[in-house]
Amino acid sequence: MLEFLLNTIIAMSKGVGYTVSLFVITIIFSMPLGLLCTFMSNGKNPVLRAITRAYVFVMRGTPLMLQLFFFYFGITKIPFIGQFLVMERFTAACVTFVLNYAAYFCEIFRGGLLSVDKGQYEASKVLGLTKWQTTVRIVLPQMFKVVLPSVSNEAITLVKDTALITAIGIMDLMHITKSLVNGSAGSIEPFIVAAVFYLMVTFGLTKLFNYLEKKFMF
Amino acid sequence: MINVCNIVKSFGENDVLKGVSFKVEKGQAISIIGSSGSGKSTILRSIVGLENVDGGSIYIDDEPLVENGIYVDDKTFRSRSLKMGMVFQHFNLFPHLTVRENLCLAPKCVLKRGKDVLNQRCEKLLEKVGLIDKIDAMPSSLSGGQKQRVAIARALMMEPEILLFDEPTSALDPELTGEVLSVMKELAAENMTMIIVTHEMSFAREVSDRVIFMDKGVVLVDDVPEKVLVNPENERIKSFLNKL
Ligand SMILES: Nc1ncnc2c1ncn2[C@@H]1O[C@H](COP(=O)(O)OP(=O)(O)OP(=O)(O)O)[C@@H](O)[C@H]1O
Ligand SMILES: [Mg+2]
Numbered sequence: 279m280l281e282f283l284l285n286t287i288i289a290m291s292k293g294v295g296y297t298v299s300l301f302v303i304t305i306i307f308s309m310p311l312g313l314l315c316t317f318m319s320n321g322k323n324p325v326l327r328a329i330t331r332a333y334v335f336v337m338r339g340t341p342l343m344l345q346l347f348f349f350y351f352g353i354t355k356i357p358f359i360g361q362f363l364v365m366e367r368f369t370a371a372c373v374t375f376v377l378n379y380a381a382y383f384c385e386i387f388r389g390g391l392l393s394v395d396k397g398q399y400e401a402s403k404v405l406g407l408t409k410w411q412t413t414v415r416i417v418l419p420q421m422f423k424v425v426l427p428s429v430s431n432e433a434i435t436l437v438k439d440t441a442l443i444t445a446i447g448i449m450d451l452m453h454i455t456k457s458l459v460n461g462s463a464g465s466i467e468p469f470i471v472a473a474v475f476y477l478m479v480t481f482g483l484t485k486l487f488n489y490l491e492k493k494f495m496f
Numbered sequence: 497m498i499n500v501c502n503i504v505k506s507f508g509e510n511d512v513l514k515g516v517s518f519k520v521e522k523g524q525a526i527s528i529i530g531s532s533g534s535g536k537s538t539i540l541r542s543i544v545g546l547e548n549v550d551g552g553s554i555y556i557d558d559e560p561l562v563e564n565g566i567y568v569d570d571k572t573f574r575s576r577s578l579k580m581g582m583v584f585q586h587f588n589l590f591p592h593l594t595v596r597e598n599l600c601l602a603p604k605c606v607l608k609r610g611k612d613v614l615n616q617r618c619e620k621l622l623e624k625v626g627l628i629d630k631i632d633a634m635p636s637s638l639s640g641g642q643k644q645r646v647a648i649a650r651a652l653m654m655e656p657e658i659l660l661f662d663e664p665t666s667a668l669d670p671e672l673t674g675e676v677l678s679v680m681k682e683l684a685a686e687n688m689t690m691i692i693v694t695h696e697m698s699f700a701r702e703v704s705d706r707v708i709f710m711d712k713g714v715v716l717v718d719d720v721p722e723k724v725l726v727n728p729e730n731e732r733i734k735s736f737l738n739k740l
Contacts, residue, residue, distance in 0.1 A: 401588035404544050405602035405654060406578050415601060419592045496592045496634050
């Protein structure tokens with residue numbers, strides 16, 4: 279019994295690699311991209327503004343699953359250029375997740391930016407700080423404090439969303455779990471092991487963000 | 497030292513400044529009074545560049561910031577306006593930084609002062625405003641009066657030659673205005689050049705060399721405090737003072 283459980287865990291740990299990598303890559307790339315979008319959608323250039331607004335609208339308004347299929351299958355069917363856009367499954371998954379999450383982060387950061395009092399910009403300007411110094415040293419830290427709870431929510435949602443990549447045949451945790459359940463005559467242990475894994479990650483993230491929120495309490 | 501010459505400013509249809517002129521000599525303290533909406537804040541904000549005027553000229557030490565409605569380039573404006581510090585009604589301290597960091601950030605980033613020099617000056621100024629024990633406190637732990645004194649110290653860190661105050665005590669509980677006003681009196685006694693928008697008439701009378709009475713975007717009277725505040729001849733000033 280114990281041995282069976284151990285074997286299950288070993289088999290599943292191979293899938294954890296994909297799940298965790300996708301999570302880490304998405305977080306690392308989507309946040310800066312989201313921030314860039316925030317500045318573009320608040321910026322002076324009307325073309326950039328329109329593009330970012332449209333991008334956010336599309337990415338938030340369609341299912342992540344659809345986007346995943348689009349970037350893995352759909353994009354290759356585009357006449358002429360499609361053949362150059364063929365991606366590995368996992369690459370396609372990363373592209374989809376980064377683009378999708380960047381759109382959510384863009385909106386979250388935009389809200390955070392609006393919450394920074396205009397007096398902060400005025401004080402900075404009168405003290406002679408440049409726009410860049412004002413943004414980096416005054417505005418962003420205050421913005422991060424405001425958005426932290428929403429970012430925490432997104433991160434936890436992301437952990438669970440990673441399971442979607444099963445749909446394009448990536449051997450992630452969810453995929454392996456499912457095949458183990460199908461294979462070993464109706465046992466449910468793999469489900470429980472997977473659930474415990476997801477719970478551990480989300481628990482860890484909750485703790486991390488609680489810590490950050492305390493640190494950013496001013 | 498400051499020469500404001502016929503400045504004009506409107507927000508859409510609303511003509512807020514309709515040709516305002518006055519001068520401030522070095523070492524003088526000038527108070528600006530007047531009813532709400534008369535354009536007092538807009539004047540200060542125009543002088544420091546938070547609003548752009550539509551016409552007129554502003555000179556600092558005979559060097560223009562704007563001349564006949566045409567601004568000097570951004571870099572020149574920035575370097576010339578560094579002679580001015582401003583204290584806001586709502587303090588505008590940086591909430592994520594300690595008192596020390598609030599004071600040191602701009603002189604470090606803008607004036608490129610060294611750490612030791614900054615710390616020394618920071619301690620000296622906090623001593624002066626009576627808040628040396630709060631040097632590592634966060635702004636959120638301070639009272640309004642303490643915040644405003646930190647804001648004054650922060651402005652002084654930039655070694656300004658002129659300080660502008662926009663209703664520095666209006667957001668404070670009455671019992672906290674005294675501590676801020678006494679810091680300002682001390683500055684006036686040291687001959688700091690100051691322009692103060694205020695509703696504190698007895699304070700204005702005590703520290704000002706001149707008092708400017710604004711009404712609907714124009715300077716109605718610009719004279720010594722006795723003439724404006726004690727024995728005003730102008731009917732509008734009389735009714736304004738009676739309403740306080
Ligand atoms: N950013 C702005 N946009 C549009 N109108 C403005 C703006 N700032 C000020 N105003 C208008 O300009 C006029 C003068 O405002 P200002 O703040 O200079 O008055 P004030 O004399 O400082 O009044 P208070 O004593 O209430 O502070 C007001 O009618 C105000 O509504
Ligand atoms: Mg005002």
